[in-house]
Amino acid sequence: MVRGDILSLLRFCREKRGSCDTLVALDTSGAGITGETALALAGLADTVRLSLDGPEEINDRQRGPGSYKTAMKAFENLREAGFEPEVGVTVTSLNADVLPEFLGTLVELGCRSISVNMLRPVGRATENPDLQPGKERFRRSVSLSRKALGLSAEDNGDGKPGGSCGAGRYLSILPDGGIYPCHVLHLEEFQLGNAAENGLGPSLHPDGLLARLRRLDLRKLALLDPELADLGESDTCLGRVYRATRNNPQWDDLHLKAIRKLDK
Ligand code: SF4
Numbered sequence: 001m002v003r004g005d006i007l008s009l010l011r012f013c014r015e016k017r018g019s020c021d022t023l024v025a026l027d028t029s030g031a032g033i034t035g036e037t038a039l040a041l042a043g044l045a046d047t048v049r050l051s052l053d054g055p056e057e058i059n060d061r062q063r064g065p066g067s068y069k070t071a072m073k074a075f076e077n078l079r080e081a082g083f084e085p086e087v088g089v090t091v092t093s094l095n096a097d098v099l100p101e102f103l104g105t106l107v108e109l110g111c112r113s114i115s116v117n118m119l120r121p122v123g124r125a126t127e128n129p130d131l132q133p134g135k136e137r138f139r140r141s142v143s144l145s146r147k148a149l150g151l152s153a154e155d156n157g158d159g160k161p162g163g164s165c166g167a168g169r170y171l172s173i174l175p176d177g178g179i180y181p182c183h184v185l186h187l188e189e190f191q192l193g194n195a196a197e198n199g200l201g202p203s204l205h206p207d208g209l210l211a212r213l214r215r216l217d218l219r220k221l222a223l224l225d226p227e228l229a230d231l232g233e234s235d236t237c238l239g240r241v242y243r244a245t246r247n248n249p250q251w252d253d254l255h256l257k258a259i260r261k262l263d264k
Pocket residue numbers: 120164165166167170181182183184185236237238239240
């Protein structure tokens with residue numbers, strides 16, 4: 001929302017999708033979502049997801065002073081404009097222990113779609129390693145939250161090997177046109193192409209890296225080396241494991257050897 005042309009961009013996406021089954025989704029801190037903007041968004045975005053990480057004090061330590069009130073105000077404005085606002089929660093060492101209670105609050109507020117992710121090793125997170133909650137603490141807190149909300153404790157993956165990791169199913173496009181599989185894989189070796197120079201076509205080739213990532217069985221890859229074992233977990237993040245094990249020989253040749261080997 002900090003881009004002055006966000007409404008035009010969304011309008012462009014909506015027009016260009018034509019009959020394609022493409023979701024126009026906006027992830028935002030909520031800054032700039034006034035009542036008027038929310039009404040404008042209602043005709044342009046299919047979903048709007050607000051970033052909220054916990055009660056005000058914790059949220060603002062994590063996201064900056066005033067960010068809780070900003071997001072909550074946007075939440076109300078979006079609701080009044082007819083949206084069912086979604087919320088994205090990033091779990092860190094600061095909010096892991098209050099997650100069950102906080103998710104309960106969101107549900108009481110009428111939030112019907114909440115995505116919960118462990119802090120990814122990108123951006124500010126790389127400079128603040130103490131914010132990482134650790135895998136076990138994250139899992140414990142998600143498990144307690146599911147219990148508190150009366151949800152089953154079953155695998156929250158979506159059936160894709162490697163659980164909920166969507167590498168291969170998304171595109172992340174940077175302002176310079178660089179195309180990557182997702183924001184954690186903004187790495188030279190994962191660049192799929194450049195939308196400004198060649199459009200999206202080459203990146204979507206059925207034999208290209210994106211398609212191979214989509215077909216990749218992370219659980220099989222996890223068995224190739226103990227260092228990659230985390231890839232076999234249902235809440236794995238290919239990007240997180242890759243960044244932590246970049247020098248592992250299994251990733252040689254830009255990870256393509258392993259993908260080709262496992263494709264057969
Ligand atoms: S690599 Fe990580 S951030 Fe990227 S799609 Fe998979 S889980 Fe999400």
